[in-house]
Amino acid sequence: MSVQKKINLEWKTNLQFEAKNPKGLSVDFDVPIAHGGDETALSPMENVLASLAACSSLNVLIILKKKRQKVTSYKIKATADKKIDTPPKVFTKIHLKHIVTGENVNPEALRKAIEFSEEKYCSVAAMLKESVEITSSYEIMED
Numbered sequence: 001m002s003v004q005k006k007i008n009l010e011w012k013t014n015l016q017f018e019a020k021n022p023k024g025l026s027v028d029f030d031v032p033i034a035h036g037g038d039e040t041a042l043s044p045m046e047n048v049l050a051s052l053a054a055c056s057s058l059n060v061l062i063i064l065k066k067k068r069q070k071v072t073s074y075k076i077k078a079t080a081d082k083k084i085d086t087p088p089k090v091f092t093k094i095h096l097k098h099i100v101t102g103e104n105v106n107p108e109a110l111r112k113a114i115e116f117s118e119e120k121y122c123s124v125a126a127m128l129k130e131s132v133e134i135t136s137s138y139e140i141m142e143d
Contacts, residue, residue: 059117
């Protein structure tokens with residue numbers, strides 16, 4: 001069984017684009033000034049990195065909620081190494097640092113939630129892991 005997803009992309013000005021789904025939800029794209037853009041939005045590659053962080057965090061939070069962990073704040077600091085010598089200039093390594101604040105968050109529960117997200121539930125990670133090394137770490141802060 002499969003589901004079809006649709007996005008309409010429209011050129012706005014210079015190298016700025018807007019992607020919109022059928023519900024009207026949108027995200028903007030631009031490129032760095034060095035490449036002729038205006039830097040008014042994330043670049044396509046930054047959006048890939050942000051999509052991985054969002055996908056991972058959504059799954060981790062769902063798992064932690066099921067494990068009755070009291071999370072009050074959740075952040076991911078995503079970093080990526082990018083090949084720049086020849087096109088295509090793709091990511092070669094990505095690291096996601098999960099920063100979780102809460103009340104008595106169990107480190108093992110968080111570790112397993114991140115592992116399940118990376119290995120089973122995060123669709124973006126599943127697509128990327130064939131071509132890029134993805135690693136994770138975490139930090140727990142008491143609320």
